[in-house]
Amino acid sequence: MKVSIEHNLSPDKKKVKRKRLSMKVINEINAVNRRIAETWTPEMDAEIELATLQYRLARCATLTEEKLVRAQKRAQLKRDLKKAVTVKLLSNALDVDALLARIRSALADVELHELNAMAELRAIRAELRQA
Structure with missing residues (x-):
């Protein structure tokens, strides 16, 4: 096989x-x-259904908490980005470009994680509605 x-x-x-x-x-x-x-046994089916429901509810709670953390991180990164742009405009420092690149990369990562988490959260909520 x-x-x-x-x-x-x-x-x-x-x-x-x-x-x-x-x-x-x-x-x-x-x-x-x-x-x-x-x-x-039929009891095993009920146990599996209950465990699945509990897992989905716990995962929804975890994703919601992670969303709050990502929102705080995104806000901090945007503040850092504004500061770095201001520094770049006022003084043409060489290391500011690298800092801006790192901040933009971190923002992109946060956004990507947010998209994946929201897709997973929507899927779990749809499964919960069907159950």
Whole structure:
């Protein structure tokens, strides 16, 4: 049996690495599946549903807290950016350009994390509405 594993190299190219599973591994997987099927109870379904709901609620809370922290960080970076621009305009210091580049990079990182977190938060909230 072949298993495909995708490794992301760049946005437009994917490297697919194929590995063969030995019969021993396949038999072990089948044995685990049989054991689960034989011992499964309806209470386990309820436990999984409850654990999933608790995880989603906790993740929503975490993402909301992280959003507040990122907002504070973004505000601080914007204040730093204004100060650096003012210094650059008043005195043509050489090290200010490097500082501006670092601040802009940090702002871009904060924005990227914000976009990813908001997408995850929307997905979790949609799942919660469906549940």
